[in-house]
Amino acid sequence: MSLRWFILIIVDVLLVLLSLYSAAVIRLGYPEVTSKLSETSTFYTAFIFVLAILFASHLMDTYDFDRNTRKREIIINTLLGAATSFFLLSITYYVDPNIMLGRGILVISIAIFSLLQYVWHVIFYLVGRHNPRFSRRVLVLGTGSLASQVGEFCSAHNRNYTLAGYALCNCNGASNNEKQGESVVVPHDLIVGNADDLMAATLVAQADIIVVALSERRGVFPLRDVLRCKLNGIEVMDAPSFYELIHGKLMLEQITPSWIIFSSGFRRPIYFSICKRYIDVVLSLTGLFLTLPFFPIIALAIRLDSPGPVFFRQMRVGNKEKMFNLFKFRTMRQDAEDKSGAIWATKNDPRVTKLGSLFRKSRIDEIPQLYNVLKGDMSFVGPRPERPEFVEKLKQVIPYYSKRHFIKPGLTGWAQVRYPYGSTIEDAIEKLRYDLFYIKNISPFLDTLIFFETIKVVLFGRGGQ
Known part of the structure; x- marks a missing residue:
């Protein structure tokens, strides 16, 4: 915990309390708010509110000094944090209505805090980010x-x-x-x-x-x-x-089998595996339920854009190197690899259709993989599954590459939110660093962080080719 991080958090706590107090005064009036300050329930409500706001801000990387390098990034993270905190607090109030903030106080307080947090973080990053005392x-x-x-x-x-x-x-x-x-x-x-x-x-x-x-x-x-x-x-x-x-990745050149054996991490308790599978089923069913009404529109657009099937099936390497068919919406010409064979996609790949380029940037082409998650071939979060042709090649030149197959591949993963799309062996090495970091530090918190990071990746259109 750095001094820089500590100062940012402390001021954010004060801003949360100021926002909550200001919203209450706006809606209820100064006398009524003052009379409630001495009540125990008020302190409990304020504590839950602060906790939810800080947790949402942390999930949205508002305290990550290396990723918040521009005002646009800060404002996007602030808005995502506000939306996430509203969602978390809505669930909390549903579970315990006694701590609910009524009469519009919730929306007003979050809006005030978002504005104050953005101004404060911009000032802090401009003034204090390069100060060596932190x-x-x-x-x-x-x-x-x-x-x-x-x-x-x-x-x-x-x-x-x-x-x-x-x-x-x-x-x-x-x-x-x-x-x-x-x-x-x-x-x-x-x-x-x-x-x-x-x-x-x-x-x-x-x-x-x-x-x-x-x-x-x-x-x-x-x-x-x-x-x-x-x-x-x-x-x-x-x-x-x-x-x-x-x-947030492993130094492959310096780690040894003994380092892996004796390091803290690489643990997957049975209860975690059960919970992860339960969440995968719930999320995949929810995702399919929400997106199935749009399948006919997407299918029609694909057929009008280029001849060929709507869905694309491709063999991928899964958990313990078992093969499975991965499903996607087709984004390339039907004859894309007839002459070249299996090759990585590249930037401005001529094989990608016009609609396919949009689908890849927005990740719409990945939606059918929810079926793979539901079947159990994949998890919602994990290393991205690779094609067997590439796996055999990469195993020969990259140490520890086969270790990424000790867990289920994922619809999204740590490498996907931390590194852009790769099409070379050097890119595969970098992604392996992140994949092994995820396997070493796998936890519900890291999965949640990746889930919210994926939202930002989709919003910013990072990585797709």
Whole structure:
């Protein structure tokens, strides 16, 4: 929890209370509101209101400093947060009518808060986003290529962390057959100390976190000094864990089977699997019920746009590498792969029809996959299913690629909301980083976050080709 995030949250809480109070005064009048302030039920109602507003704002990424880079993004997230909070509070009031905000107070208070939140966040992002006092300081243990990478992560990719310096690791106690240290590729002026006295280096750098970034630990890892820092309350983590923390994906080049085995994560309790399947069935039935009336219109538009079938079936690789037929609305010419065979779609792909391009951008072509979710071939959230021709190729060149098939593929996924559409092996590697992160950290909260992120992806038209 960074200081920047804490300040943003605290002010938002005050703005929520101010909005609720202002709406109540507008609708009920100052005397009546003042008389109710001492009642216990008022505090409970206000608490539920604040909780719902903050939860909705968090789901909509209004506190994500790396994604809210423009005023348009901020206002869209604010409006989505307002809509989500209204939905959550409506459900809450249905369950417990005793805490309901009547006489239009709910709508007015959310409207006032949305305006105040937008103004406050714009001011905060313009003034405070680059202030180093809001960042956590990172001391990198190591001076080699891996340490240099970690330093770049701090300086270029995340505003919540600031590079405090590097600690040189060259332990004199190693044997002649063991590595005495690693080459120095980081700027010498950023080396603030030595691993032989890591605690002193930490104090000099005023570091909050130590990231162990040694290319080779055997014979050079300063166990005693790192343990001393850990016991003195300084957070210690390795480079892959730090990379995962700031990027939301895994550092494939540095993780090993033992890292996967001993890391926290990669757990799927049986109750979670049952709940996930129940939600998949409910959402797929709801989605099909709402969209089926539009199927004839979509079918007519496809037939008028180009000759060929309305639906498109394609073999995909599912859970435990079992094959299944994936259904979509057809967006390409009927003879799209007669000559080329199986190839990835590209930007401005000539095989895509005019209507198909619109369907892909709006994700309308994915609607029939709700049937796959209902059947159990897919889940609502998970790694996107790939074609078997590509899977066999990617398994040969990308380590751990087959691990993405340990759960059901999804209609949407972490890679889809974090990375644009890919058509190369390099893109497949990047998406695998996100897919493995999802498998490692799978949870109801992450699924909910992906669901709401998908709404934003559709609204902004990101990623489709």
